[in-house]
Amino acid sequence: AQSVTQLGSHVSVSEGALVLLRCNYSSSVPPYLFWYVQYPNQGLQLLLKYTTGATLVKGINGFEAEFKKSETSFHLTKPSAHMSDAAEYFCAVSKDSWGKLQFGAGTQVVVTP
Amino acid sequence: GAVVSQHPSRVICKSGTSVKIECRSLDFQATTMFWYRQFPKKSLMLMATSNEGSKATYEQGVEKDKFLINHASLTLSTLTVTSAHPEDSSFYICSARDREGRVTGELFFGEGSRLTVL
Numbered sequence: 001a002q003s004v005t006q007l008g009s010h011v012s013v014s015e016g017a018l019v020l021l022r023c024n025y026s027s028s029v030p031p032y033l034f035w036y037v038q039y040p041n042q043g044l045q046l047l048l049k050y051t052t053g054a055t056l057v058k059g060i061n062g063f064e065a066e067f068k069k070s071e072t073s074f075h076l077t078k079p080s081a082h083m084s085d086a087a088e089y090f091c092a093v094s095k096d097s098w099g100k101l102q103f104g105a106g107t108q109v110v111v112t113p
Numbered sequence: 114g115a116v117v118s119q120h121p122s123r124v125i126c127k128s129g130t131s132v133k134i135e136c137r138s139l140d141f142q143a144t145t146m147f148w149y150r151q152f153p154k155k156s157l158m159l160m161a162t163s164n165e166g167s168k169a170t171y172e173q174g175v176e177k178d179k180f181l182i183n184h185a186s187l188t189l190s191t192l193t194v195t196s197a198h199p200e201d202s203s204f205y206i207c208s209a210r211d212r213e214g215r216v217t218g219e220l221f222f223g224e225g226s227r228l229t230v231l
Contacts, residue, residue, distance in 0.1 A: 032218040043222035097218040105156045
């Protein structure tokens, strides 16, 4: 069985500051890891994903995440927050490319001027 | 990327009526689609896996007779909430994988459908 834990349901950052969203997972096999973003009343959009290979993955909108197997983590970062980054962010894990996605509880990001 | 479209985006119905939500893959064929339910300020809960040409696979605790899923073609899956009650009010989201997604695991999501049962 696999599970996803996102630390912090709400994160407030100043515009221009670092964005750090934490995600830890438990999985019995090497996982497929994803970060999705959701804007109000919309579906989810993929930010980035890790399947195999390089552990530092870059995504859209300046986001990146690093897969750390020893820490079972896949934290999401962005060096400089923009007002448009205000949204809900979900970390998700799957055991393989066919498996079901298990989502974390989500982190609401608020960006202040 | 691949496009998944849901309709309607919003629906309001009276208690006791049935509501159908459509999920279409617009530029790819999806043998499998997933239906999620999202409560306010909560994460996504997988309800069922919709398989083209066969019965859907429901997650534990999801009522099959309450949430009817039909996947009649490679581009269309429907979710029908039967005899809806106010507690069924929620945001329903469908998703699917395209050919590349079956390798990477990435899911493409519809825009979601907000159901309000009065």
